[in-house]
Amino acid sequence: MELTTILFYLFALVTLGSAATMVFSKNIVHSAFALMFTLMGVAALYVLLYADFLAATQLLVYVGGILILILFGVMLTSQGYTLSFKTITVNLIPASLISVGIAALLIFAFLTTDWTISEVAERTDTVYDLGMLLMGDYILPFIAVGVLLLIAIIGAILMSTRLSAENEGVS
Amino acid sequence: MSSAIFEPGLNHFLVVSALLFSLGVMAVLSKRNVIMVLMGVELILNSANINLIAFSRFTELSLDGQMIGLFVIIIAAAEAAVALAIVLNVYNRFKTINLDEINLLKG
Structure with missing residues (x-):
């Protein structure tokens, strides 16, 4: 296997794994830090797609800006002195049904469509x-x-x- | 030939972005904390961006896809700033950011 193939699977795993951690974690601070790893993994995927400037922008704007903003939001809205960072999950079964349905539909649409792929030169x-x-x-x-x-x-x-x-x- | 299917092509990136999108939808639908919903929206925007840039890499779209991705990142920054300001105002007024309890407009 080539190095880029291994790197793609590694970063896809990091992205999806930490995204799943973000969604299913009970602690909102853990969710915010998992989101950081997701964004970094997405930036690495951009590098694999020859989008180096966008990867740098992703790191600067998302990890350096939006994530800090979200952490500030978490800190400023933690309720009372008990510092309850727990998040409540509701509608678990309908939500998971809908999201699994969306994932299945999207993957089916992506894999059955015949995309006209043109190999561009490496940038x-x-x-x-x-x-x-x-x-x-x-x-x-x-x-x-x-x-x-x-x-x-x-x-x-x-x-x-x-x-x-x-x-x-x-x- | 058997290793050719594992080679990361357009479909691999599209599947990753589809899974990321569904995780974002899951966060938006199942969480009652406004900030968790915002994080889910960020996941959805990122999955759309992966799609745009994957198409710019593998099809005739070339750099136009990256350009649109750049604008998506900029607009996401503006959205996050305004949304966090709104969340802080809501917390100041209702003393909660639980979406179920903010139902002043409900008849």
């Missing part, structure tokens, strides 16, 4: 091409996403500051 790095595309064909989505990020930051700051102002008014 060395994608940063230059992505930058040229971003400033060329994708300039409008690029600007729109910039405006979206600005609005999201302003909205998040507004909501959080109003929250602390209310707290001061009550106490």
